[in-house]
Amino acid sequence: MTATQLEELLSMIGAKLQKQDVIRQSISSSERLALTLRYLASGDSMTSMSYQYLVGVTTASIIIRRLEEKDWLDIATDYEEKWNSVHCIGAIDVKHVIIQGPNNAGSSFYKYKHAHSIVLMAICDANYVIRFADIGAYGRRSDGGIFKDSAMGKAFDEGRMNIPQPAAIAEGAPLLPYCLVGDEAFPLKPYLLRPYPGRRGLTSEQDVYNYRLSRARRVIENTFGILASQWRIYRKPIIASPENTKLMVQATVCLHNWLRRQDIDVNVYVPPCLVDVDDPHCPNSFKPGSWRTIMEAGCAFKDISNCGSNMSAKQCIEIRDEFCRYFNNEGAVPWQNNRTK
Template sequence: MRMSLSQFEDLLALVAPHITKETVTRDPIPAAARLSMTLRYLAIGDAMNSMSYQYLVGTTTVSNVIAETCAALWNCLAKKVLPFPLSKEEWLNIERDFKDRWNFDHCIGAIDGKHVAIQCPHNAGSLYYNYKNYHSIVLLGICDANYMFTFVDIGAYGRRSDGGIFRDSIVGQKFYNKEMGLPEPKRLIVDGDPMPYVLVGDEAFQLTDFLLRPYPGKGGLTHEKNIYNYRLSRARRTIENTFGILVSQWRILKKPIDATIKNTMQIVQAIISIHNWLRKQDLDKNEYISADMIDCDEPNGFIPGTWRKEMDSSHALRDLGNCGTNNSSRAAMNIRNKFCNYFNGEGAIPWQYLRQQ
């Protein structure tokens, strides 16, 4: 994980008032040491016994410091880097970035979900034991075109049926209930019908009037549907890369997390908040994320990011199954068809046909 000294000092200034301790009997651990200890644990994945020797404090103290600092990082940064609700102007800024960077009009985010693998919790029974035969909590994330999370939902039981995870999440309910404050539908073409602003997801998600997924099947699709699937996949890879960056930069996620459920949630919250905080400062510098770390999908071809080489079956973030049912309304299918027509007509880009040959 790359963090400059100035970034560390800026982050310390934000969280120091919340992690500084005052004791009567002995000198407290300084805020800088508390933050350094936590960042080392998250970025390197050191065992707490090892950190106990390094910082010359007890293992229990290390555990308490990390838990308290992770909670402080989330409380201090969340409102700055994950604001809610978004204004219509902020939604339109996200849409403009997807259009400019990924050639997908009316896209307001890419969505995906992961099981966060954990060690077996004490006295949890089978609540967190999922159908893939390991224990987990669920992380749902929506990102913008610049690999920053805009919404996250953390902590659903791993044993839950994936089909209802998104619909039953807080952010899912707000989308289904039309409570996200999205801009009004707008025409993609001058003489066309007004089209809604949409999320893009993979086959795991249900097709709705606010979430587009690919056409199912590979061998039997028409050329036009293949073009649509390619354009959607190109925009959707932003969330794949965002999760890939987390695993690559925060090595605590390279293996199942050994912590209580509460502490695991705080660890994930802290990582996401620091990721967004660093990413906001990194847009023009490439300090936190190097250029070769993320996928390059340009007219000249696709070059996979280096994060893909680090993903294996042992890391903590693992794919969900289906996050929605396969039942889609006629209105939703009609919306997808209109996007398909647009990408094969007025919204076509010349090199999309080369990529399908």
């Protein structure tokens, strides 16, 4: 982060970090911000941070609880231009964030794979910016109910997310809704597309649909990979209370978004080698991003096997079939049938 970027960030959040001097001189805004960034980026323990910055352990914890922000915007145009995905308003994924066992928490945060966790559900745009996040659900909850019972899932189901009205993808084409894209863990909804199940027995048209969907869905996988790579707090289970962990996750999301918005044209925060490279015009061009080795080696992010029911209404199946038809006809791209499978 450059000095100019640091000054701009300080001006944005400085009002929240101010404290009046009462008995002794307060810790300055720049010192508070430096401590926060150091903690999130290094993954050091709170005790280590208190030694480095000569403040008490409790003081360090309170400072790090200051940053939080969430936002969500309509980004369908970017997905169509960058990832050839029409009517896509974001890619969604869910992760368990592994934490140390909280004192006197019983089994509330105990995950089925012998670990404690809170749940992070996020929607990102085509530029790896997180537009909406649901953070803090108990890790012990069944994966199947996480999306349905989340504030985000309820808001979508109840029509409170201001999704654009269905529109024709092309002249003379049927009206189709604007949708999120997710993997097999998510339920098929009028506003959420998932792949056709199974790897064998798919028609060639269904295989093309799954491929086109995966190009957009991979953006959220890379976004989580960027978080794990650039904020070392996620390199191992987080040593903090569930309440502080939730706020730390919020802080990294906020800082990630700010840095990414400054970085879109220069790619310093997100260098090309960090994320997956996929030039569809060049056969065998897919190269996995370096974040994938980090996510596989003891990272605090763990996949969720299922977020909702696999039972799909007829209307949802028809919507998926119509997107499939479009991707294989007027919405086809020249390289979709020539890729290496």
